[in-house]
Amino acid sequence: MIPRPFDYERPGSVEEAVAVLAAAGGRDAKLIAGGQSLVPMLSLGLARPDVLVDLSRVELDGIEALGGRVRVGATTCHRTLELDPEVRSLLPLAAEAARHVGNPRVRNRGTFGGSLAHADPAAELPVVALAHGGEIVAHGPGGARRIPLGEFFLGYLETALAPDEVLVAAELERLPEGSGVGFHEEAQRADDFALACAAAVVKPDGRARVVVGGVGDRPLRFDGAPGELAAAVESAVEPEEDAFVSAAFRRRLAGVCARRALAQAREDAAA
Numbered sequence: 001m002i003p004r005p006f007d008y009e010r011p012g013s014v015e016e017a018v019a020v021l022a023a024a025g026g027r028d029a030k031l032i033a034g035g036q037s038l039v040p041m042l043s044l045g046l047a048r049p050d051v052l053v054d055l056s057r058v059e060l061d062g063i064e065a066l067g068g069r070v071r072v073g074a075t076t077c078h079r080t081l082e083l084d085p086e087v088r089s090l091l092p093l094a095a096e097a098a099r100h101v102g103n104p105r106v107r108n109r110g111t112f113g114g115s116l117a118h119a120d121p122a123a124e125l126p127v128v129a130l131a132h133g134g135e136i137v138a139h140g141p142g143g144a145r146r147i148p149l150g151e152f153f154l155g156y157l158e159t160a161l162a163p164d165e166v167l168v169a170a171e172l173e174r175l176p177e178g179s180g181v182g183f184h185e186e187a188q189r190a191d192d193f194a195l196a197c198a199a200a201v202v203k204p205d206g207r208a209r210v211v212v213g214g215v216g217d218r219p220l221r222f223d224g225a226p227g228e229l230a231a232a233v234e235s236a237v238e239p240e241e242d243a244f245v246s247a248a249f250r251r252r253l254a255g256v257c258a259r260r261a262l263a264q265a266r267e268d269a270a271a
Helices: 014-023 038-043 078-083 085-090 092-098 104-109 112-118 124-132 226-236 247-270
Strands: 007-009 029-032 051-054 063-066 069-073 134-140 143-148 153-155 166-173 180-186 196-202 208-213 220-224
Touching: 014 029, 014 051, 014 134, 014 166, 029 038, 063 085, 069 112, 078 085, 078 092, 078 104, 078 112, 085 092, 092 124, 092 180, 092 196, 112 124, 112 166, 124 166, 124 180, 124 196, 124 208, 180 247, 196 226, 196 247, 208 226, 208 247, 220 226, 226 247
Parallel strands: 007 051, 029 051
Antiparallel strands: 063 069, 069 166, 134 143, 134 166, 180 196, 196 208, 208 220
């Protein structure tokens, strides 16, 4: 399908991008960075923007340690998360999950901020971000705004970002020394969307967190004792049936993913 005509803007700064969004008024303006989510939607006619705002000239990439947090720039690509030694040291869960994203072409182009802002409930990186906790940093006409990650994902492809805001970074909480992490995903093929996925963190005090994706309209977070979380996940999630699997099977997969991610996290913590 050929997308309908739209206006194209290529701002050179965050402030210019915000101004373009604000000037759009009631027209539908979409931001594009790597294009790995938006371009397929344009091709299928699922997105029909009036204005396309290209962020390729806006410098928003990079990883920075900030005391107890790690700031990940919005246009940092998945490949960087997967392979950068600094990411593997500071955010090992992100590095592990990033290798499950699509295929090398997608990982070379897709961006961390784009994945969070798109808010596909089956995507890997929103699950990782919620497992860490922290804040989204957005810029709008009024300046910077911080949104707790626990309040950012509102529903299917829906976030707390205002129409005239740009996601510029996520500041993720660093895990305590001695924590273990794990990630597990089930998909029909290696580069398909996840039928279900889970990120797990086991902390030195014995507490654990699991975040599951693909089984609701947003990533779902569970905190508690490691031995109880997989069963809690399987009993709590209420996935819908789709063309690929039944609701009951997807619920079972959520428990499997949680259990295996927790097992990896325990092994990692003990290493």
